[in-house]
Amino acid sequence: NAGVTQTPKFQVLKTGQSMTLQCAQDMNHEYMSWYRQDPGMGLRLIHYSVGAGITDQGEVPNGYNVSRSTTEDFPLRLLSAAPSQTSVYFCASSRTHDSGNTIYFGEGSWLTVV
């Protein structure tokens, strides 16, 4: 059971470059989301989706785009990378919107913008 799969695991970008972080889950979960983890700040929600075709902004959405064309996939796009986007990114999924549902995380993508 693969769970939540993120690629790539490590990436170095130059300022202004674009890239997409991929996220896929094989658990047929409705809810998917992206977080970033920065030192001393815990994880912060970037964008989330409650189902295919539906996305919404989280706490820190600026500089990021998302789409949800299928239940399984939820890519995160950086259109013009900035050094402030250097961070560890985690994709997560959960079965429903019930707040008690377990949320499963991917292994993370380490992004450095130089």
Place this chain on the structure above:
Amino acid sequence: GNSVTQMEGPVTLSEEAFLTINCTYTATGYPSLFWYVQYPGEGLQLLLKATKADDKGSNKGFEATYRKETTSFHLEKGSVQVSDSAVYFCALSDTGTASKLTFGTGTRLQVTL
């Protein structure tokens, strides 16, 4: 808005010592509370959770009780092992917002022989 406050680390303990990591929260609704653990170089794994007041979550010898009166969810373990060395995150999700976790800043635990 919602917020989670954790005790700052790092916490350094000898093997078999008692562990407490404090966590308090502020929430507008009726949150569910979680502890996640992150081992070096890995993603977050759910350690335990509690979905209503007075519930006790437990897993792998760790326990935490949802205390609504003190808005707390402290993590405890009676006897830590070297393999418990990791970063521990307290988090909450509010009513109807499962994907929108609010995290504390994390507490690094180092257990030595």
